[in-house]
Amino acid sequence: MRIATWNINGIKARLGQLEQWLRQEEPDIVCLQEIKTVDEGFPRAEIEALGYNVETHGQKSWNGVAILSRLPFDEVTRGLPGDEEDEQSRLIEGVFSVEGGIVRVCNIYLPNGNPVDSPKFPYKLAWMDRLIAYAESRLSLEEPFVLLGDFNIIPAPIDAHDPEAWWGDALFRPESLERFRRLRNLGLTDALRAVTDEPTYTFWDFQAGAWRRNAGIRIDHLLLSPQAADRLEDVIVHKDVRGWEKPSDHVPVEGVFTL
């Protein structure tokens, strides 16, 4: 089974690229972030025509997440618990039946948090605290659990082309990294780092020739419960997609599992 994450940066602007990638790769489950539309605006029929079930958690203009799956959804959960006031659509989770059990797939778009002297940074940190509590409860189920998406976290210096330039940014500073470590220390495996020690990027800024210079960062991650990590075969970063016409600034990252 192949489970992918892709910050699509606007589903309406990227439908052609998504259709092409789905036709080409035929992944089983695709988790999208930044769909930037309400649920009614998602091109559901076009994606269903390619053989996918579609569940969305959208909002107007910004954020928004979706899961596309060849398997039917057994359950769907929308939104991160822990703050009644939070109206941003950044989490959707699906449960799927597989041979001999289930897989639980939680798709997140973790807040960026910049600028750090604005309310956006404490929002990011509070969101991460809520995510840690959520992940802890999911891990207690002892299921194959895949927590994936755009984490807006650079885990380590090797995950940035120019780590010194990023240090202090909301993606790469002590308060953010401390929470990311706490999340992993619950018992989650960083899938990419389970298969390679090589510098690997998943995002290249639109600006300043970042793609041409390979000035990327790794911020799109798959974190795995022990039951999912046991079944991990490989991780594929679809870097070529960044070179397509009118690309997203993120590329698809895919986990291959013996599920």
Add this chain to the structure above:
DNA sequence: ATGCCTCGGTCTCCGAGA
């Protein structure tokens, strides 16, 4: 240089992204 692109909205500019 708190920009350099690119998105969505209502829109010919602005906020947000990272």
